[in-house]
Amino acid sequence: MGYGCGDMGFMWPWMLGWSILLIAVLAALVWGIVRLARGGGRSPDNPPSSARIILDERYARGEIGEDEYRTRRETLG
Numbered sequence: 001m002g003y004g005c006g007d008m009g010f011m012w013p014w015m016l017g018w019s020i021l022l023i024a025v026l027a028a029l030v031w032g033i034v035r036l037a038r039g040g041g042r043s044p045d046n047p048p049s050s051a052r053i054i055l056d057e058r059y060a061r062g063e064i065g066e067d068e069y070r071t072r073r074e075t076l077g
Contacts, residue, residue, distance in 0.1 A: 049076065051076055052073070
């Protein structure tokens with residue numbers, strides 16, 4: 001006995017495994033769609049600080065010389 005449709009003892013691990021796999025695939029799909037909708041989620045590794053932007057602008061306008069620009073830039077990091 002045990003070969004009929006009533007004995008599902010050996011099938012529940014397979015059904016559980018496939019259910020978990022299906023849920024994981026759906027979660028990855030939703031995560032990917034959300035990430036793409038947000039523009040890929042990429043941000044610059046080292047975005048310039050506001051102090052660095054101001055320093056660059058002052059140098060571009062000619063308010064400070066090259067030596068002072070380099071010194072302050074090294075100080076900022």
